[in-house]
Amino acid sequence: MKIVILGNGISGITAARHIRKRSDHAITVISEESDYFFSRTALMYVYMGHMRQQDVQPYENWFWAKNRIELVRAQVQSVDFDAKTLHTSDRRVIPYDRLVLATGSRSNKFGWPGETLNGVHGLYHWQDLEAMERHSAGLQRAVVVGGGLIGIEMAEMFHARHIPVSFLVREKSFWDTVLPPEESQMVNRHLHEHGIDLRLETELKEILPDDKGTCRAVRTHSGEEIACGFVGLTVGVSPNIGFLKNTALETNRGILVNEFLETNQPGVYAIGDCTEMRQARAGRRPIEAVWYTGRMMGELVAQNICGKKTAYDPGIWFNSAKFLDIEYQVYGDIRAKLPENQATVYWEHPGGKKSIRLNYDKASGAIAGFNLMGVRYRHEVCEKWLREGAHIETVLSNLGLANFDPEFSDQYESEVVKVYNRQTGKSLSLRQRRGLPGVLRFLQHLSTSSQR
Amino acid sequence: MRDASVSIANPAPMMTTVRQKLALVVAGVGILLLLVVWAAGRAIAPLPTFGAALILVAAGILLFVREEYLQRPEGIKNNGVWFRSLTARGVWGWLAGVLITGFYVCLYWFPQYLAGLIQLFDPVSQALRGQAADQWFVYGSLYTAAVLLMGIKFAYKYRHNPYQRLRTLSVVFFQLGFAWLIPGLLMRLQQPEIYFTYFWPLSYYQGTPMAYEGYAGSGLGTFFFFFGLAMFFVGTPVLTWFFGKRWYCSWVCGCGGLAETAGDPFRHLSDKRLIAWKVERWLIYSILILVVLMTLLLWANVATGRSMLQGISEPFYKTYSFLIGSAFSGVVGVGFYPILGSRVWCRFGCPMAAWLGIWQKKRSKFRITTNGGQCISCGNCSTFCEMGIDVRAYAQKGQDIVRASCVGCGICSAVCPRGVLRLEGASELAGDRERPFK
Known part of the structure; x- marks a missing residue:
């Protein structure tokens, strides 16, 4: 059987690796973007000089031939779902028995005047990084539009190269549609500490060209003009499915798939950023452009193609990021605005760069989520408490089990317990401190079925 | 496209402040003094020259790194390491390599060309050891100064990380105390020159009959001979069981001490293939x-x-x-x-390290654990592993890292942007749990 995977990002490559683990099918991976798989999330580190291109490629180049995964560099222009063939821009025809669509995302543009000018780019593809590099020489100022994860990455990138950045954020506070107010303000302060020109409640109106068709400034809604030689548009991403629109393949915002990641076309699957679940699981969105969901879908589609039919279950929500120097981790249900039925325990370090937040259900006391800034918590421990709906007081008195900070780091769990005691008038105390032996004992009861 | 990193490797130079430039001048003059004495083959007014060189180099380095790290928010400071000539195998990198290599060649095989430096260090040698300097004293002193000054730099760089601060304090302590002061003082007291932290077989001489015979008549020497053997046969297995090989390689050993301090700017150059x-x-x-x-x-x-x-x-x-x-x-x-x-x-x-590694791989509680599904395969851990371990290959599969070569420096954990890696000891044998929590 010949399996063709369209896209060599984390989803497509994970699928290829796991199909190879499970079978001897012929595997071809097609990419328009790059010869070899690289970690998209590491693009920023190449620009900042922490790593080179080869360092962000998780596998050495011999890996693919050794594992009989054929890599093809081509732009696929259309798919003939009846004849089961792919058609490339250089007129090649590639047949398939099973097709896995893993085409990823593209950066959003919302029809701003000037958004197609030279020097206006998103940050998603390797080519975006090359564009940033091309425009960086002699750049006097960059403007980044959009206060999300990629926006703050791009701001950090320019800042690392000593290029002044103006960071335009539509909201009242950085990423305050996702982060609770305290954490969001912590990031605002940190951006200021680094000397990044953060403009809250500022929206882009238009991008102004010079006489050569390159951007020379942006104008905001308030009419202010900010001179700049580069504009980063980081206002989210959407499924990259332009060439599949208006074909027999059923799409909405993304390629529609069922819980087995099957599209409406026989033998055609879709995974990763480009998919939209027909039926999103409780508490999850139909499109999740996240690294690890792509990896999970890749692993799952391999199982399904190789005859072990399994439904997609991404488990309990988690994520992580780094806001310049402040690491961020989230496990479970943490909303920007605390829901009516939840209560929160929030501790912040006097230095203002670390915090721990636990949300729980007021009525039952069941833990709902963990939000960490500048503190590392262990995924498996948090997940077990969340899955079991552990009582907040059970969680608090054992909270040290979750601590994943390096050895000798201060442990703040007793401070979190104090906050809870202050709020409730109780006199709970911390029973468990950090340490792997305790964690192993705690997790031994964990069911082995958890899929990640 | 494939050559993109070539263009990316040549951006505008990193900024240095006016005070940093001044600091570079100060340190540069100090180093120049040493080079002149080295080239001239003799030292005029050894004590003042030595004092001036030491003060200039130390002051210059400290001023530079204070400005570099303390004036900026604490965090990971790897911006531009693949851009700078010195740290990316550029012209300055090769020049530095030639200079250090040349110094070692003189040291081992042509000490007569170090005559000037030996004269320069004579007053210090007299003060500490009560005898004239030789090339090994020059070497040991420069080595200790490098560990001390670059150790301070490293501690500033990682000031947000207590593990790194403590570990640096430890290597500086062992170098300054056990590899410089104590051997010097022992010589002053007419005792054998003993380095209590260098055992056989790293110090291949220590296990030989020549060493044993050399210690004849010295109770301390004979004690050290057997102490070294006990460290090999008993100390290593026991300490490695509890802590991994890091108890030695990245906390005590002088070679490790230099690598962790003066070598830190070059750690990413290790081969990961x-x-x-x-x-x-x-x-x-x-x-x-x-x-x-x-x-x-x-x-x-x-x-x-x-x-x-x-x-x-x-x-x-x-x-x-x-x-x-x-x-x-x-x-x-x-x-x-x-x-x-x-x-x-x-x-x-x-x-x-080979011996320690065998014990670490087979009989140790030490491992680096990974944090569930948080790895994004970015490659910072592998890139900055000085031992060339492809840490990412384990992290992205959620496997514990149990490798004979890991010296436990903890930098993979420090540079990870998603909080995925943690050095720790478990209650059980490391190798028993390759795929944890699943």
């Missing part, structure tokens, strides 16, 4: 076997009345001493920092 790991395993265990064989031969020679085996054991010792003891551990090990990274000797050569 699978082929390098293969070479590493062949080479390091071969050298362990060689040093054991050599030592046994030397003792057999003594036992058989120094007749039969003299013709084999002595040339064997001399060859090992030249090829491994001097050329590999010194010239290549340190001289090639700016080309091959900071742990070439520790990774490919050191027989002590």
Whole structure:
């Protein structure tokens, strides 16, 4: 059987690796973007000089031939779902028995005047990084539009190269549609500490060209003009499915798939950023452009193609990021605005760069989520408490089990317990401190079925 | 496209502040003084010149790094390491490599060309050891100064990380105390010059009959001889069981101490390819076997009345001493920092590391655990692993990292942007739990 995977990002490559683990099918991976798989999330580190291109490629180049995964560099222009063939821009025809669509995302543009000018780019593809590099020489100022994860990455990138950045954020506070107010303000302060020109409640109106068709400034809604030689548009991403629109393949915002990641076309699957679940699981969105969901879908589609039919279950929500120097981790249900039925325990370090937040259900006391800034918590421990709906007081008195900070780091769990005691008038105390032996004992009861 | 990183490798130079430029001038003049004395072959007014060079270099470095790290928010400071000439195998990197290599070549084989430096260090040697300086005193003193000054730099760089601060304090303490002050003071007290933190087989001489006989008449010397052997046979297995090989390699050892401080700017230059790991395993265990064989031969020679085996054991010792003891551990090990990274000797050569590694791999609680599904395969951990371990290969699969070569420096954990890696000890044998929590 010949399996063709369209896209060599984390989803497509994970699928290829796991199909190879499970079978001897012929595997071809097609990419328009790059010869070899690289970690998209590491693009920023190449620009900042922490790593080179080869360092962000998780596998050495011999890996693919050794594992009989054929890599093809081509732009696929259309798919003939009846004849089961792919058609490339250089007129090649590639047949398939099973097709896995893993085409990823593209950066959003919302029809701003000037958004197609030279020097206006998103940050998603390797080519975006090359564009940033091309425009960086002699750049006097960059403007980044959009206060999300990629926006703050791009701001950090320019800042690392000593290029002044103006960071335009539509909201009242950085990423305050996702982060609770305290954490969001912590990031605002940190951006200021680094000397990044953060403009809250500022929206882009238009991008102004010079006489050569390159951007020379942006104008905001308030009419202010900010001179700049580069504009980063980081206002989210959407499924990259332009060439599949208006074909027999059923799409909405993304390629529609069922819980087995099957599209409406026989033998055609879709995974990763480009998919939209027909039926999103409780508490999850139909499109999740996240690294690890792509990896999970890749692993799952391999199982399904190789005859072990399994439904997609991404488990309990988690994520992580780094806001310049402040690491961020989230496990479970943490909303920007605390829901009516939840209560929160929030501790912040006097230095203002670390915090721990636990949300729980007021009525039952069941833990709902963990939000960490500048503190590392262990995924498996948090997940077990969340899955079991552990009582907040059970969680608090054992909270040290979750601590994943390096050895000798201060442990703040007793401070979190104090906050809870202050709020409730109780006199709970911390029973468990950090340490792997305790964690192993705690997790031994964990069911082995958890899929990640 | 494939060559993109070539264009990316040449951006505008990183900014230095006015005070940093001033600091560079100050340190530069100090280093220039040393180079002039080295080139001239003699030192005029050794004490004032030495004092001036020391103060200038120390002040320059400290001023520079205070500005570099303390004036900026704390965090990971790897911006531009692949852009800078010194740290990315550029012109400055090669020049530094040639300079350090040249110094080692003089040190081992042409000490007469270090006459000026030896004169320069004479007053200090007299003060500390009560005797004239030789090239080894010059070497030890420069080495200690490098560990101390670059250790302060490293501690500033990682000031947000208590593990790194404590570990740096430890290597500086052991270098300054056990590898410089104590051996010097022992000499002043007419005792053998003993380095209490260098055991056989890293110090291949320590296990030989020559060492044993050399200590004759000195209770302390004989004690150290057996102490060293006990550290090999008992201390290493026990301490490694609890802490992993880091108890030695990244907290105590002088070679490790230099790598972790002066070598830190070059840690990313280590080779991460699978082929390098293969070479590493062949080479390091071969050298362990060689040093054991050599030592046994030397003792057999003594036992058989120094007749039969003299013709084999002595040339064997001399060859090992030249090829491994001097050329590999010194010239290549340190001289090639700016080309091959900071742990070439520790990774490919050191027989002590090989021995520690066997215990770490087979019988130790130490491992690096990974944090569930948080890994994004970015590659910072692998890139900044001085031992060339492809940490990411484990992290992205959620596997614990149990590798013979890991020295437990903790930098993979520090540079991880998603909080995925943690050095720790479990209640059980590390190898028992390759795929945790699943």
